[in-house]
Amino acid sequence: MSQYVLRRLLIAIPSLLGISLVLFVVLALAPGDPFSDLATNPNVPPEVALALRAKFGLDDPVYLRYLHWLSAMAHGDWGFSFVSRMDVDQLILQRLPTTLYVIGSAQLLALLVAIPVGVYAATKPYSLFDQIANTLAFVGFSLPTFFTGILFILIFSVRLDWLPFVYSTDIDATGIRWVLEMIRQAIMPVMVLGLFQAASMTRFVRSAMLDVIRLDYVTTARAKGLGQAKVIVKHVMRNAMIPVVTLIALQMPAVFGGAIVTEQIFRIPGIGSLLISSILANDTPVVMAVTFVFACLVVLFNLIADVLYGWLDPRISFR
Amino acid sequence: MLDKELRSMIGDVKDGRMDRRAFIKRMAAVGLTAPMANQILAIGGVAMAQSPNPYPPTKRGGGGPLKLLWWQGPTLLNPHFATGTKDQDGSRLFYEPLASWDANGNLNPILAAEIPSVANGGLAADGKSVTWKIKPGVKWHDGKPLTADDFVFTWAYASDAATAAVSISTYADMTVEKVDGLTIRIQFKNPTPFWANAFVGAYGCVIPQHLFAEYKGAKSREAPSNLAPVGTGPYKFVEFKPGDLVRGQINPDYHMPNRPHFDTIEMKGGGDAVSAARAVIQTGEFDFAWNMQVEDDVLLRLEKGGKGKTIYAVGGDIEFIAINFTDPNTEVDGERSSMKTKHPLLSDPAVRQALALLVDRDAIRKAIYGRAGRATANYLNGPEKFVSKNTSWEFNIDKASKMLEDAGWKAGADGIREKGGKKLKLLYQTSINGPRQKTQAIVKQACQKAGIEVELKSVVASVFFSSDVANPDTYSKFYSDIEEFQIPMTQPDPALHMRRYISANVATKENKWQGQNFPRYVNKDYDAAIAAAETETDPVKRAALYIKCNDLLWKDTVFIPVLHRLKVEAASNTLRPAISGWANETDNIQDWYREA
Numbered sequence: 001m002s003q004y005v006l007r008r009l010l011i012a013i014p015s016l017l018g019i020s021l022v023l024f025v026v027l028a029l030a031p032g033d034p035f036s037d038l039a040t041n042p043n044v045p046p047e048v049a050l051a052l053r054a055k056f057g058l059d060d061p062v063y064l065r066y067l068h069w070l071s072a073m074a075h076g077d078w079g080f081s082f083v084s085r086m087d088v089d090q091l092i093l094q095r096l097p098t099t100l101y102v103i104g105s106a107q108l109l110a111l112l113v114a115i116p117v118g119v120y121a122a123t124k125p126y127s128l129f130d131q132i133a134n135t136l137a138f139v140g141f142s143l144p145t146f147f148t149g150i151l152f153i154l155i156f157s158v159r160l161d162w163l164p165f166v167y168s169t170d171i172d173a174t175g176i177r178w179v180l181e182m183i184r185q186a187i188m189p190v191m192v193l194g195l196f197q198a199a200s201m202t203r204f205v206r207s208a209m210l211d212v213i214r215l216d217y218v219t220t221a222r223a224k225g226l227g228q229a230k231v232i233v234k235h236v237m238r239n240a241m242i243p244v245v246t247l248i249a250l251q252m253p254a255v256f257g258g259a260i261v262t263e264q265i266f267r268i269p270g271i272g273s274l275l276i277s278s279i280l281a282n283d284t285p286v287v288m289a290v291t292f293v294f295a296c297l298v299v300l301f302n303l304i305a306d307v308l309y310g311w312l313d314p315r316i317s318f319r
Numbered sequence: 320m321l322d323k324e325l326r327s328m329i330g331d332v333k334d335g336r337m338d339r340r341a342f343i344k345r346m347a348a349v350g351l352t353a354p355m356a357n358q359i360l361a362i363g364g365v366a367m368a369q370s371p372n373p374y375p376p377t378k379r380g381g382g383g384p385l386k387l388l389w390w391q392g393p394t395l396l397n398p399h400f401a402t403g404t405k406d407q408d409g410s411r412l413f414y415e416p417l418a419s420w421d422a423n424g425n426l427n428p429i430l431a432a433e434i435p436s437v438a439n440g441g442l443a444a445d446g447k448s449v450t451w452k453i454k455p456g457v458k459w460h461d462g463k464p465l466t467a468d469d470f471v472f473t474w475a476y477a478s479d480a481a482t483a484a485v486s487i488s489t490y491a492d493m494t495v496e497k498v499d500g501l502t503i504r505i506q507f508k509n510p511t512p513f514w515a516n517a518f519v520g521a522y523g524c525v526i527p528q529h530l531f532a533e534y535k536g537a538k539s540r541e542a543p544s545n546l547a548p549v550g551t552g553p554y555k556f557v558e559f560k561p562g563d564l565v566r567g568q569i570n571p572d573y574h575m576p577n578r579p580h581f582d583t584i585e586m587k588g589g590g591d592a593v594s595a596a597r598a599v600i601q602t603g604e605f606d607f608a609w610n611m612q613v614e615d616d617v618l619l620r621l622e623k624g625g626k627g628k629t630i631y632a633v634g635g636d637i638e639f640i641a642i643n644f645t646d647p648n649t650e651v652d653g654e655r656s657s658m659k660t661k662h663p664l665l666s667d668p669a670v671r672q673a674l675a676l677l678v679d680r681d682a683i684r685k686a687i688y689g690r691a692g693r694a695t696a697n698y699l700n701g702p703e704k705f706v707s708k709n710t711s712w713e714f715n716i717d718k719a720s721k722m723l724e725d726a727g728w729k730a731g732a733d734g735i736r737e738k739g740g741k742k743l744k745l746l747y748q749t750s751i752n753g754p755r756q757k758t759q760a761i762v763k764q765a766c767q768k769a770g771i772e773v774e775l776k777s778v779v780a781s782v783f784f785s786s787d788v789a790n791p792d793t794y795s796k797f798y799s800d801i802e803e804f805q806i807p808m809t810q811p812d813p814a815l816h817m818r819r820y821i822s823a824n825v826a827t828k829e830n831k832w833q834g835q836n837f838p839r840y841v842n843k844d845y846d847a848a849i850a851a852a853e854t855e856t857d858p859v860k861r862a863a864l865y866i867k868c869n870d871l872l873w874k875d876t877v878f879i880p881v882l883h884r885l886k887v888e889a890a891s892n893t894l895r896p897a898i899s900g901w902a903n904e905t906d907n908i909q910d911w912y913r914e915a
Binding site: 086 | 391402483484485488540564587588594831
């Protein structure tokens, strides 16, 4: 198996190179430049804007810039943000904890809701519980997060005045009060995002379970006199989880990548809002770094999903 | 007002026969108001008034936290790298200039011991030098004393092209020398009527030589202090997360008595203007939010029973429709809107004037901008001294139609006017922005009634305002017939604002469209007036020259001013911010306080 993992990692190298090339070219061809503010400012003579472009290598041909970026990356140098004139890795590390906390909690909430609800609904298809769960799931994933987000703000912040709607990374408290404040300000974004994810995941878990629950071996297990709980947990769930694991594994990069819309609404200083503000400011080194990290995570979690398959279903071999 | 009369009045003030306030009142009566009346007095030899002190707190600190919400947070904290007001605002919490502009256009001393004047020997009579005295006893946040060397260094740092400072043009054409430990002299090459530019306001912040000396020029990006500023300001740096958060705490050694009022300061970034308005006005989660680009009805709704309100500051920002004097549809040597072409429709003055008659400023103001705009015919709207009284605007579809008819533009079968086989069809572009697009719709409708077909186009702001040479949709390439946006006036003097439109500044392929004269307006009289104004030290004559420039833009219909826009901020009901239309929002942050 270690050989399999190693081989997969080696295969990943050319694909990541390809991805980085595509990203780089697309960003280089995209309109706009990082010094647009300077262009409209009469205090700044055009020479300065042009000198800055030259200094930051924006006037070099694309292939040269790409090679430059690649060799710097190989040395662990992620480049620096044109806008902040600060190193990109520092910028990302500053944002990562917040993203992991908020988006991670939302994913966890989604899992905690989706798996039990999906499993239970599948064991009693078309029951009242199943129908209510289905309806809520449909409503849940039909409502976009920017709508529910604003709705939550209007209800819980403006009308009821229970929760703050501006996320603060700097809470003026210590100890248990700090923990409580951190939880309090995360409630709305986590709910908005988590319930949205949970809705689609519930549907997925339910149908995966239904596919397996009707198979002959399950009936056999029941005929042998095994208890309902044991049949569901040991026999049905283990097999039904294979597609679910893929879904979850492929969503993991999103945990690191942040949720752009939700982060904007609640002013959460995560990777997603960094990405969007960098795109708007044409801060290409940051956009490049964030999207490339994202690509690496997708490749990595694909591999993890493949390894998990083998553990869930030993018939899948690593070759 | 007669030159002689003014001079005798200045003499009266000087000799004490008339007090300053009476002088300013009489200036106001003839159309010049406080800000520039004060500048006149200063150059006329009377020291500028120290503005009355409206700051009641009687001790330093005790005001608790001050929470600011900037919907675009600062992304860097070196004032000489600031690529936008958000960065200047963030830097200004820690760094300070010699003086800043207050709401009345007065210079307020900050690090200066006094404001230079002819009387105190600060201003040279020939207009070629200014001597500033620095307040003694000021310390950097790390305890080192502030001296004249720091100012000389700041000048050398910013004017060095390799540093790539955005403040370079403020400092490039002058030399700064040390007179003694606490005095500097700024030498200009030519007589400079607007002497209060270097070391004043946004680009005026002084940086410590002992921390930046090694990082001048090519190494400027590597300075650790770029991310952790050490200044002289009312707040000491604590923490910075680009785009998200700037945090500071009270400077216990601050050089002004009883200031600052707040114990900590926090500037949060991100989100959008509407929710920022909500967080200040409606829920009161924050004390102050900047730049409320929100429709007036929304603000009015939030203000009902809210915890805050909007406040307005008058500056010189102007929203306008610019006219292209060259042909955007013909390519000459790989360049559209080339200076070798003439616009087939808009080179006819009748068409330009008819267009100006078709912009219903009143309706636009009432329906869209509300309290945040004032209808105007002028491109130059402030300070009062420079505002022309010779211009006027009106909205009159019939008059516009008649004007076109008389000029030979006859309506065709489709109702669109034409002349010599050319149809009156215009492409009207702007940046994607709600109020702007609504304005487009209002103008289009009026044009239709007068027989002009208008096609609307809107470009995403980050492209429209970029200097990207490869992109055809930037405002400076101007590949359309007319376009609308806003130009902010960054200082209470029109020199930079009006200089844009001299012929040498035309945006062309040759200068990579970095020239700021995007309408491609060429007028020898305009060029001559600007050249004369730039070295004219007589304030009255100089004002007349800029008024002449404004009137030329109006007469030739280079711009159709839509609105004189005010700065709109949101503040909690108890906060008393010191905001000036002529300065950045945080430029007088040491004077902010909260009413108990």
